[in-house]
Amino acid sequence: RSGEAAHSGSSGELVRVQSGHGHFVHLVYDTTPAHVISELRPSVWVRADRPGIQFLVRVVFPHVANPRTGKPVTRLLAGSTYTQQGSWQQLRVDDLPKLVQAAVRPMRSQLGSHIDVREPYLDRLVLNLYAGAGTTRIAIDDLDLPSAVAVGNATEMAGRAAQKRGPAESPARRRVELAGNVLQVDGQPFFPRMVEYQGESLNFLKGLGFNVVRLSGAPSDALLEEAKRAEMWLVCPPPVLKDEPADDAQDRPMVFDARYEPVLAWHFGQGLTSRNLEAVRRWVEQVRRADEDAARPLVCDPADDLAQYCRTINFGGILMLHRYLLGTSFEMADFGTWLRTRPRLGLAGMPVWATIETQYSRELCEQISLLSSGRAPEPAASLEQLQLMVQAALAAGVRGLCFASRSPLDAQDPATRARAMMLALINIELHAIRSWIAVGNVTPEIKAANTEGVNPGITGGVLQAGHARLLLPLWTGTGAQYVPDQLAGNLITFVVPGAPEDNTVYEVTVGGLRSLDRKRSVGGMHVVDDEFGPTSLVLLTNGIAVSAMNSGLPGAGQRAAQIERDLTAYRLARVQEIDRQLARVA
Known part of the structure; x- marks a missing residue:
């Protein structure tokens, strides 16, 4: 606490937040559970050197059990956002019953119209202190929860919600399925914003706006557990399976158990040719037997023989397409046409995921380095190039995007930080239009x-x-x-x-x-x-x-504006450095 942070009285909370690119930094205050009534109007006074801080509350629905955990379902409900940079501003959450009703509608779509949403209560106040990458100083004072009517039996109600699932019932597995060419998770359309994994923290990648990570190999138990904690999906090759069951029970073919719950789809390889076809067919048969309960979608990225590969993964299959564009002779204006026509060599109606390059190919970078005797920096894709490829893919009707990455996005060099910022900005844009690109x-x-x-x-x-x-x-x-x-x-x-x-x-x-x-x-x-x-x-x-x-746009706009500002600063610094190099040459 500090006197510098006082709005009234002698002191308040002074918080300094230093963050990278993401979406939230939550400061939480657990309060005595209070009934949701119109008179309950939580508020807090905030002063900060940057706009964008948001006040939220957590509401508990005590009679609705989360099918995965058995605990009562909770929802964060958003209040006002800080805009008066450098001055004190009161942030409030008004009309809580109306906000709760707005939250109930998507819950019924996800969990069923039968859910019992009676007796919701507030149990936590939240400040999202994220105002963009960099350092933010925030003064916080006069947190108030007027007209609060305490809930005396919150623990008992939570126990009843768990009992409704049945004492011996295990958490329900999330359902991943294809409805026509639309990918659905628990019955809701889902558009994968995927990135190739290079050892980064999954929470870091989630902070950049990705909801899926693509692996080049089968996931370890540690990574599966990390994905479950981070609530991130994985697209990956299946683990190695045995061909036939043996007499010894320990040598029976594997069945994919609850450890693999974070796996969204099984990927059978990139650049597949006719030489790989028979091996992939056997692998697909094994995986379908091992994954019979979940029946996850199967993905492949063939370089040729598309028709045979599409027939191999026919039911519940997704075709992935990948083409190098940056620095090649292939016109970017033709990318959308290629994405629309290429699947015709496979099976009509099969959903398509597209890979978006975020870096120039390794071969091209090596050529540039050799020709310049190592003096030339590695060429970097521009934000506009990435946006052009993304727009072309979306207009071609793809149902998911995978952003290629051959080096970690959490590296601290300026070029990588800029690439991470570009991808965070594109993910914000994709999230805003997810309702169209998932089903349109x-x-x-x-x-x-x-x-x-x-x-x-x-x-x-x-x-x-x-x-x-x-x-x-x-x-x-x-x-x-x-x-x-x-x-x-x-x-x-x-x-x-x-x-x-x-x-x-x-x-x-x-x-x-x-x-x-x-x-x-x-x-x-x-x-x-x-x-x-x-x-x-x-x-x-x-x-x-x-x-x-x-x-969903106001908060996203503030984050996007900060990213664009940081990207502009990076570009300016790069131009200034090139100008200095040219001056030395001259």
Whole structure:
């Protein structure tokens, strides 16, 4: 405590937070359980040198058991966010009953409409102190919980929730399945944001916004346990299995038990050719027998013979596609077309995951190093290049993205820190549109035009989910695999066929939604964007989708703004260093 942190009285809490790139740093205060009533309005006074701190409360639903743990389900409900940098501001959580009702709707979708949500109570106050990478100083004082009505039997109610599962019942395994070409987890659409594992902490990768880690080998027991604690999914090769059962019970073929619960899907290899086909077929048969209860999806990434490999993993299979783009002669503008046409060599309707390169190939980097006698730095992909590849993949209808990485993302050199920041920013953008990219149907590409009626090198991909459409810009300039063109345009018009007349139109950014001009004319809805950039997504929808998207954008926008600021500082430092090197040469 410090007098410097006092809002009233003689002292308050002074906290200094130093963090990397992530989403949260929680300071928690456990309180006496209190009934959720409209008069209960928790508040706290905060002063900080950066905006973005958020006040939350934890609510317990004592009669709803978590199917994995047997304990009562809890939810964090968000209150106000700190905006008055350098000044005291009261953060509050108002209208708790309304917030609880909003939290109940997705719970019923996930756990069933039969759940008993009576008697919710508040048991914890939370400050999310994360305001972006770097150091933040926060003064905290006058934490208040007025009109609190204590819950006298919270422990007893929690025990009743556990008993509803049955005394001998083990925690339910999470269900991973394919519904058509949509991946579902516990019945809800799921879009994997995956990264190749290079030994980083799984909590670190989760902080960058990834929800899946791809391994090159079978997971160890320690890594499986770490994934369970971090609530991260794994995509990995299965462990080695025996061909036939032996007389000795210890030599019977393996059955994948509860240790493997964090495994989302089994991956059978990258760059597979016809020479590997028979071995993979035998392996797939063994894995299906060993994983009969969970029946996880099977993934393969063949270099040729796609039809045979797709038939091998047919039921519950996912095709993974990987193509090197950065620094090659393959035009980045053709990447989406390749992703759409390549699966036709396999099986129609099979879901596709795409790999996104985040670094130039090792071979190219070695060539550059040799030609420069080791003086040239390793080339680095730009944020715009990564965004172009991601947009093309999404517009092609992929159901998951894997970001390739051949070196750890937690290394402390400036280039790696910048790469981690770029991926964190892209994950924020992907999270904002997850409802569309997980289930949306791809419609034919549409053309764009400027005020002179000329296409400025942009087409649009459209994902339709229900009555809502998400338009993704696709920049078609040449040479972007080396250096992208200027990815900006003014007064760009798209014509979206089939959009309902009562749809409103918004530009979607992680900072929020901005209304755009639109009119009904020949060919469909004419949408005009006065300032169009590489990630200028356009949403055509009714009010329901707008409310759902708006609810998650404010906090994300603050994190994204801080990342973009840090990336700009990195770019400036890099340009200044190059300028100094050129001056020495001159």
